Amino acid sequence: MAEKNIVVVMGGRSSEHEVSLMSAATVIENINTDIYNVIMVGITKEGQWKLVESVDKIRDGSWVKGHTQAMISPETGRNELCLIQGDKVERLHVDVVFPVLHGMNGEDGTLQGLLELAQIPYVGCGVLASACSMDKFYTKIIVDSIGIRQAKFVGVHRSELKEMDAVVSRVEKSLPYPVFVKPSKAGSSQGVGKAECREELIAALELAAKHDTKILVEENIVGRELECAVLGGADAKASGVGEILAADTFYTYEAKYNNAESKTVVDPELPEGKAEEIRRDAEAIFKALDCYGLSRVDFFLKEDTNEVVFNEINTLPGFTAISMYPMLWEARGLDKKALVQKLIDLAMVRYEG
Ligand SMILES: Nc1ncnc2c1ncn2[C@@H]1O[C@H](COP(=O)(O)OP(=O)(O)O)[C@@H](O)[C@H]1O
Ligand SMILES: [Mg+2]
Numbered sequence: 001m002a003e004k005n006i007v008v009v010m011g012g013r014s015s016e017h018e019v020s021l022m023s024a025a026t027v028i029e030n031i032n033t034d035i036y037n038v039i040m041v042g043i044t045k046e047g048q049w050k051l052v053e054s055v056d057k058i059r060d061g062s063w064v065k066g067h068t069q070a071m072i073s074p075e076t077g078r079n080e081l082c083l084i085q086g087d088k089v090e091r092l093h094v095d096v097v098f099p100v101l102h103g104m105n106g107e108d109g110t111l112q113g114l115l116e117l118a119q120i121p122y123v124g125c126g127v128l129a130s131a132c133s134m135d136k137f138y139t140k141i142i143v144d145s146i147g148i149r150q151a152k153f154v155g156v157h158r159s160e161l162k163e164m165d166a167v168v169s170r171v172e173k174s175l176p177y178p179v180f181v182k183p184s185k186a187g188s189s190q191g192v193g194k195a196e197c198r199e200e201l202i203a204a205l206e207l208a209a210k211h212d213t214k215i216l217v218e219e220n221i222v223g224r225e226l227e228c229a230v231l232g233g234a235d236a237k238a239s240g241v242g243e244i245l246a247a248d249t250f251y252t253y254e255a256k257y258n259n260a261e262s263k264t265v266v267d268p269e270l271p272e273g274k275a276e277e278i279r280r281d282a283e284a285i286f287k288a289l290d291c292y293g294l295s296r297v298d299f300f301l302k303e304d305t306n307e308v309v310f311n312e313i314n315t316l317p318g319f320t321a322i323s324m325y326p327m328l329w330e331a332r333g334l335d336k337k338a339l340v341q342k343l344i345d346l347a348m349v350r351y352e353g
Pocket of ligand 1: 188192218246298
């Protein structure tokens, strides 16, 4: 047995539940088991916390039928994971938590809040950075304040859709078609749509409203999709740049996870100075949002003007075998094992500091 216990939390109530499971399997397989016993906790789509007995059970989905409840105690200083089966309770010491959850209740500061209450070290961004970065509306406000170019947008609240005509004319006054419509707290492109005309705009607004109360209608940016990984604490550094070649009209959920034609390229050919500009912007955005540990910062490179346009930030980016975040660091000589260890070390540095 190793000396320390790391708890990997996965699944969750968000629409990115399945992606989280794939990411978690990769993270788990790259934890140094000479140092850590890996304790796996899965959160079902309904929000139940369960002990996951093996990586195989993550892959075949059978962990959801498990009978052992696994709960992190919020009590300060207990550092305790309670395993409950019937009236039997086992208490395990928790040294560090690795949240591998994407989207709602995992990437948005809520789980991070529980870990702050419990004073348990954890990987990745804290409450403020997670909450702001998850919410595209608030991210825009902060990124605006440091003068980085973003898509123009019109903000819409779900309650305004009762007066759809007024919303449509407000959008049409500010932006030409096509426009992009997205829930403020989107993830994995769920609820994101492109609208070429008024009818499509209405349908896209109604779809986005199913995912969130705040909706963004954005200027359509025509250009390349580029991503940059950031890693570290106060002196966090950006990786090289990666490019997404989506096998669809845009980078939809299908294109991301189910279409083998979608490709990612590390260190693509870019116009002079653009890779440096993206890396600089990624580090500045990471800092402005008070990020810590890791984040992936996504941009467009506009086709007509070559402008770098910030799109969004992900504080718990995909970590599957083919995800951009680990790939960008592999290209910089940091393999997945070293990357996972670095992220855990950073969690300890923040806690001890
Ligand atoms: N303003 C925009 N102009 C052009 N394409 C966009 C725009 N916003 C989003 N997209 C496309 O939609 C995809 C998903 O949107 P994104 O903002 O990244 O949300 P998510 O958090 O779901 O990944 C992007 O990868 C891109 O392909
Ligand atoms: Mg995205």
